[in-house]
Amino acid sequence: MRVRDLGENGFIRRIRERFPNTAVTLGIGDDAAIVGIGPGNSIVYCSDLLAENTHFLRDLHPPDSIGYKAVAVNVSDVGAMGGVPLYFTLSIALPGELDLSWADGFLEGIARACGEFQVSLVGGDSSSAERIFVDVSMIGRAETGKEVRRSGAKPGDGIYITGALGGSALGLEHLRSGDAKHASVQRHLYPSPRHRVGQAVASKAHAMIDISDGLSTDLGHIVEESKVSARIYKNRIPAAAGTTDVHVLHGGEEYELLIVAPDLPATIEGVPLTRIGEIIAATMEPQAFLIDGTLEVTLKPAGYEHFRG
Amino acid sequence: MRVRDLGENGFIRRIRERFPNTAVTLGIGDDAAIVGIGPGNSIVYCSDLLAENTHFLRDLHPPDSIGYKAVAVNVSDVGAMGGVPLYFTLSIALPGELDLSWADGFLEGIARACGEFQVSLVGGDSSSAERIFVDVSMIGRAETGKEVRRSGAKPGDGIYITGALGGSALGLEHLRSGDAKHASVQRHLYPSPRHRVGQAVASKAHAMIDISDGLSTDLGHIVEESKVSARIYKNRIPAAAGTTDVHVLHGGEEYELLIVAPDLPATIEGVPLTRIGEIIAATMEPQAFLIDGTLEVTLKPAGYEHFRG
Numbered sequence: 001m002r003v004r005d006l007g008e009n010g011f012i013r014r015i016r017e018r019f020p021n022t023a024v025t026l027g028i029g030d031d032a033a034i035v036g037i038g039p040g041n042s043i044v045y046c047s048d049l050l051a052e053n054t055h056f057l058r059d060l061h062p063p064d065s066i067g068y069k070a071v072a073v074n075v076s077d078v079g080a081m082g083g084v085p086l087y088f089t090l091s092i093a094l095p096g097e098l099d100l101s102w103a104d105g106f107l108e109g110i111a112r113a114c115g116e117f118q119v120s121l122v123g124g125d126s127s128s129a130e131r132i133f134v135d136v137s138m139i140g141r142a143e144t145g146k147e148v149r150r151s152g153a154k155p156g157d158g159i160y161i162t163g164a165l166g167g168s169a170l171g172l173e174h175l176r177s178g179d180a181k182h183a184s185v186q187r188h189l190y191p192s193p194r195h196r197v198g199q200a201v202a203s204k205a206h207a208m209i210d211i212s213d214g215l216s217t218d219l220g221h222i223v224e225e226s227k228v229s230a231r232i233y234k235n236r237i238p239a240a241a242g243t244t245d246v247h248v249l250h251g252g253e254e255y256e257l258l259i260v261a262p263d264l265p266a267t268i269e270g271v272p273l274t275r276i277g278e279i280i281a282a283t284m285e286p287q288a289f290l291i292d293g294t295l296e297v298t299l300k301p302a303g304y305e306h307f308r309g
Numbered sequence: 310m311r312v313r314d315l316g317e318n319g320f321i322r323r324i325r326e327r328f329p330n331t332a333v334t335l336g337i338g339d340d341a342a343i344v345g346i347g348p349g350n351s352i353v354y355c356s357d358l359l360a361e362n363t364h365f366l367r368d369l370h371p372p373d374s375i376g377y378k379a380v381a382v383n384v385s386d387v388g389a390m391g392g393v394p395l396y397f398t399l400s401i402a403l404p405g406e407l408d409l410s411w412a413d414g415f416l417e418g419i420a421r422a423c424g425e426f427q428v429s430l431v432g433g434d435s436s437s438a439e440r441i442f443v444d445v446s447m448i449g450r451a452e453t454g455k456e457v458r459r460s461g462a463k464p465g466d467g468i469y470i471t472g473a474l475g476g477s478a479l480g481l482e483h484l485r486s487g488d489a490k491h492a493s494v495q496r497h498l499y500p501s502p503r504h505r506v507g508q509a510v511a512s513k514a515h516a517m518i519d520i521s522d523g524l525s526t527d528l529g530h531i532v533e534e535s536k537v538s539a540r541i542y543k544n545r546i547p548a549a550a551g552t553t554d555v556h557v558l559h560g561g562e563e564y565e566l567l568i569v570a571p572d573l574p575a576t577i578e579g580v581p582l583t584r585i586g587e588i589i590a591a592t593m594e595p596q597a598f599l600i601d602g603t604l605e606v607t608l609k610p611a612g613y614e615h616f617r618g
Contacts, residue, residue: 032355046341051438129360137446
């Protein structure tokens, strides 16, 4: 059965039956959803898109991974503000000739993410298109005044990383080379956002970002927004098994958190934290330095940049 | 200059400079935006996508119209709940070889919409892709308990339409046939959402929807969700100049409001309202009837449906 055979209304009905909105004032099926966040909270609000042949290949990536990831990356963004993810809208464009099993697998991934991250699909839009396109926008809450930005890093602060880096980039390589059974592939397909760590450190962290574009690029965002510099030590950066320096320093889609704080424990919410360096005053332009043994080099942002392919 | 030459970071910088966030706690440039809606309000939340070759053609539609529409259709959705539109995120995918003038024209349309509708761009995502894809999600506020759904229509209620119908479908026909100067084309390219009317009738209306898929389809949503039937009179439906029955009854992208209420004045916020019929009890399946002189026919939803294209 193809998506075309089900039709738009049939597809929306399928989504509505699968995602009943019991916890919100009004969910899927009207012009807009009605949700609340409670007094004393601010709305944390973001969106993240996945485009076929840019973020995934139809023949390579399982559809449930695309659904799961579309939600997980937004959960990661809300968590990187110290927020609690709550509700999301899904805008999805599908080719009419697409087999319905793709759409069903995709929704299965969405459902899995809803369960794991305790978030609810409350609305969105669907359309036909020549390529698959998915955009999720998400609302979360953060105690007003406790949101953690990219801009609060101060000289003397420690730079911490949750988990280990490089696994997602390695997994993508294995997936591309046909070795889908390699352990790192799961990490690439079903990333674990660290929103619970983000919430737990919200009152202590001075700055925070999730590593979606690669450590070099995302640390670059922190120093630029905070107008400081950073010094990190290569031998302290936790590397996933089998990864190279390039995976660890520049690999994207990690969804680990980079946290800038005076002092953090070794484990939060069961997730290991590693201090990889510290914030220093910017003498000229804000930049990041990498200490490698006796060498100190400037760590230029070298993560993936769109449009330039 | 092509989009590729500017790069993703250059493109984001361009957006950030153009849309400074002075009214929100935190706008573009972090993992997520931070916004507030004030006490006593609920969040009205929606998203709407525009896909190249489905919703628009690159060679036919001016880029500023795409930007304007992407915002306007969401303003319309928030207004159709009786809400006040406030903030939006923009997720946009562009081919690297696209001329930068397209992107600049698009942002110009976004900026025009921000000014006209008093809404602010607060975040989003950008990516490369083979086709242009735009998704806007929007947050508005509505006084808690005063949101107007599709499901509240009651037998005896009047059915009202803002403005006149059919002009957008006629405009699209003229645009396609190369007659871009025809007056109806402006209506198709730069629709006027009726959110101010929606807000004004929020305390009186029992049900409301914006006409995005065509009168027949959207009235169908009202009767289905409200579990009632509807009777409308063909000679009472305000038709835009030069339109046929097909344009008026089934033409989409009108963004007029269909309001179900006991009684409404002839004009609200300077916009004419016309009573075109009434809600009746559903004897069997909820459906809409069209009275045409001495004939009564069932009005089947015949608006555009995606995937079947």
